[in-house]
Amino acid sequence: MDIAVLVKQSLDVQELRVDQDTGKIYIEDAPTKAGDIELNATEEAVRLKEKLGGKAIAIMLSTGGASGKRQKEAREALTRVLAMGLDGAVLIMGEGAEKGDTYVIAKALAEEIRDKFGLVLAAEGSEDNFSGLLPARLAAELGWPYVAYATAIEVEGDHVKVTRSLEDFEEVVRVKFPAVISVTQEINKPRVPKLVEIVKAKKKPLDQKDFSPPVEPKLTIRELKVPKVERKQIVIEGDVEEAAEKLIQALKEEGVL
Amino acid sequence: MKVLAFSHSMDLALELVSAGRELGDVSLLVTSDQEGRINEVKGAKEVLLCKGLDSGDQEGLVELISGLASDYEVVLLASDRRGRELVGQVAHRLGASSAVDVSSLSVEDGKLVVERMTFGGKAIAVEEMSLPAVISVQKGKFKPPEEGEPSVREVSAPSIERRVEVIERKEKPKVGVPLDKAEIVVAVGRGFRKKEDLKLAYELADVLGGVVGATRPVAADLKWMEEEVWIGISGVRIAPKLLIVVGASGQQQFAAGIMDSKVVVAVNTDSKAPIFEQADYGVVMDLYEFLPVLTKKLKEIKGG
Structure with a gap:
């Protein structure tokens, strides 16, 4: 049975520059990457594929537009997960993909996944948007069961045992294949590929396909605003004793002590 | 509607x-x-x-x-x-x-x-x-x-075939006052060199009547603390009156979890750490020197 790993071309939010004064968000300038939790999903796929006896393939539907820069970055992100041990990758890209919402993307991904895979692994949320909507929608589109927030996955014959972490308790569920499972960062520690593995990854099959939206989106982003977080940013000077006293004084004046 | x-x-x-x-x-x-x-x-x-x-x-x-x-x-x-x-x-x-x-x-x-x-x-x-x-x-x-x-x-319940079977449910240990309801939070980061040193943060939280939370590396990678106290976008988002961030650099995932805090204090040796941009009051000092003094002085006030 083959495993599909969903990898999103996410904005690297750490590197994203925003201007508090003008409200400008420099999206085009920010680099993109595979999300951290997607590396956990990849790691889990590499571990599980031995037990399931099939291949593990990364699938990326890029919504970053089709510029040369974004294309290069998308391929780099996929090389990264291929170097961790995935067998191949599918990159779906095209003009117009930027307007795709989770409804559109789920429909398009389902066409790529249905009949080809028995298990889909995803991150509980993407690096830049963290909604977790896509795997849930994909499961509904495929008509497969969905289990989110996995912290452990064990294969037991024709089903998997999934431990998942919820706010107040941990739950262990048994689910039959085919299924969609989203993982959390606690599930494993992603391996760091060696240079030789990165070199080899560049020779693995990377199948690039053109994207054309199968349906119209249900949601449009009207505006992106920079939140007004006004912090005083006062640096407390002095030696240890003075600093402690000044801080206590300031907190008293704030009325929080 | x-x-x-x-x-x-x-x-x-x-x-x-x-x-x-x-x-x-x-x-x-x-x-x-x-x-x-x-x-x-x-x-x-x-x-x-x-x-x-x-x-x-x-x-x-x-x-x-x-x-x-x-x-x-x-x-x-x-x-x-x-x-x-x-x-x-x-x-x-x-x-x-x-x-x-x-x-x-x-x-x-x-x-x-x-x-x-x-x-x-x-x-x-x-x-x-x-x-x-x-x-x-x-x-x-x-x-x-x-x-x-x-x-x-x-309304009547649906009759469907279940494909997901719940076989076990374990309550997680309660962590006292939940972080998202706490009025005062001390958040610890990688600046602490070992688990035992976290007592400096607990002592500070104690004297303030607050609770201790952690950044992702401390809670998830190092496993020094329960996952339930992990502050951030995929962990707990907090909104205390006072947040004291100690030894954390202020990564974006963490920053998003503390935005609703009223007053933020940051203690970090690195004056260029992004956490200082997210703080009202910054103390550029070694937490190992600063925390004991701060705790002692607060004890004096609270005690007298």
């Missing part, structure tokens, strides 16, 4: 009623395990009581909510983990638009407009949603209504 609401947590369900009233009449779905708290529901038009379904049955809930939703324009769910798990599934079943963790919702020219945080807290997206829409509402943004007795109508 007609609104259908549901949460696994009755406390969050009451917040959803309040959020839904911004849009129209609210019907709140209540499952068998929640029936005992039905009289706490105020401000909803009606309660839909399903005696044949427990809130632990996610597949049953997807089926039930998707079925009921045909009579409504908007479905509101909570932004806890199980609530968010339902949003995408229900939305897709309905061919509906979806958004999670929204902080505001309104109707403008017949269009449903919501706001939500994105890009790890660096931006707020204002989104126009087509109807029907399925939305999860950010926790703590809406106060439960205090008045208005709803009518109660029973």
